[in-house]
Amino acid sequence: MKTNAIIKYFILTVIVAVISCTTGKKALQKGDYDASVLKAVSRLQNSPKNAEAMEVLSTGYNLALQDHLRKIADAKLSTYPFKWESIMYDYQKINELAENINSCPACLLLVPKPVSYITELNDSKYYAAAARFASGLNLLNQKNRTSAKKAYYEFEQAQKYDPNFKDVKNKMDEAYWAAVARVVIQPVLVNSSRYKLSNDYFQDQINQFVANYQRNKFIIFYSEEQATNQRITPDQVLSLNFDDFVVGQTYIKEKVENLRRDSVAIGETRDRKTIYGTVKATLSVFEKTISSSGLLGLTITDWKTKQVLRNQKFPGTYVWQDRWASYKGDDRALSNQDLALCNHRQLLPPPPSTLFLEFTKPIYTQLVNDISYFYANY
Known part of the structure; x- marks a missing residue:
């Protein structure tokens, strides 16, 4: 093990040495002038008299500088509207080369x-x-949401290049609010006061999801109350209602088994010898199943045109089960598992409100995934 560790250390040391000793000659031969300069600078910082690195730096820097200046000159003659971005890039590269050389005393003797x-x-x-x-201005003047969204990103890019350019911040805000889709979510409808508390909890879960929604900055969700208080005119309305649901459908199954076990000690003779025989019992196994299910409908409607943009159904089911058993006859015919079932007390099922809440859990998962998918790139 010790030998292996020494070998690994030696190999690692050699790799590091090879990497650190590069002079940039290969990069220069491949025409990657910037890389050749940076590698030569790094080598000369560690070994100021390295002849090969000195040669690479002198040649590589001149070639890199001329290459960038040529690209700048060509770009200035171009009619491409965003040509200044490539020009900016080349000036940045030239300045980066200068910064690296200025940080290396041995390099300054050569350049x-x-x-x-x-x-x-x-x-x-x-x-x-x-x-x-x-x-961005041209896009914004097209007066539609898609163009406004593109305009926002154009203004955002302009601000990155020059944070103080004209009124770019105000234009970003203007484009953003022109691109935003305001979605009002109506309360979840359930036609039963018996399940109001459970439905309120389901509604709260949805409210939390939309309140924390950040996947698409151009979508803002409002509750009906928020929209009313803030006098929001929606772009879309998202409505949810339970088209159908059944809570507490109960089924009880009984399975009867005739059990027997041979070679069981059932007594003794007068001279105290064990008597073996067969024992029998009738086992009745009961299984209670309470099924609850529902179907939630999602509809997204354009507020102005009343056009239905999305119409989906999400099913959910929850099944509660309990098993117990009873027997008649000799309990020695029963297995340990059978005895455990016989000793198990029948459980009280959850209340209807809990059953309602449980079948909505898989519905909630489907719902939020669908909303996220629909609005991801909207």
């Missing part, structure tokens, strides 16, 4: 004045923001 384009980078960020801002 005394690495070029930085600070002003040019800031200008490219401004123009990149301007292009995205203009695109």
Whole structure:
């Protein structure tokens, strides 16, 4: 075991040494000029007189700089509306190379004045923001939710390039509220006062789900009360009602078995020898099953057009069971499991309100998954 550990340590040390000793020559040969410069800088920081790294840095930096400047010049001639983003990227790469070289004294002997384009980078960020801002305005002027959603992301991108660009923050807010879909959720309907408390609990679970919903920022859910208090005109209405439900359907099954066991000690002779014989019993096993089930209907309707956008049904079932037994005859004919069933006291079933709540649990899971799926990319 000790030998294996030494071998593993040696292999790891060699790998680390090989990685740390790279000079960037292979990257240079492959035309990855940026990588060749960064690797050469890293090598010279650890070994300032490494001849190969020095050669790679001198050659690689010039090639990298010319490559980025060529790409910038080509992009400036392009008619692509977002060309300033690629220009910005190349200026950033040039400046990163300069920062790395400036952090390496040995590198500065080879490249005394690495070029930085600070002003040019800031200008490219401004123009990149301007292009995205203009695109956002065009989309927002189309006056529809889909375009407003795209406009929001355009303004968001513009703000990343230049946080203070014009009134980009206000335009983001304007686009967001133009893109938002306001969904009012009506209370769950159940045509029975007997199950009101259980239905209220089910309703609370739904309320918690929509209150914490964050999958799509452009969807806002409101209860009917919230919509009324805030004077919200909905875009959609989501209604839920139990189309059908049955609580407490009871079934009792009885299974009768005739049991016998041979070679059971049933007594003794006068000279105290054990007498073996057969014992018999009749076992009655009872199974009570209480089934509750329901069907929840989901309908999503467009408020203005009254068009039904989604109509789904979600079934749920809960089955409660209890088993017990009784016997007649000799209990020695029964197994330990049979005896346990005979000693088991019949349980009281849950109240109807609990049964109602239990069959709604699988319905709730289906419901929230369906709502999440429908609004995921809405």
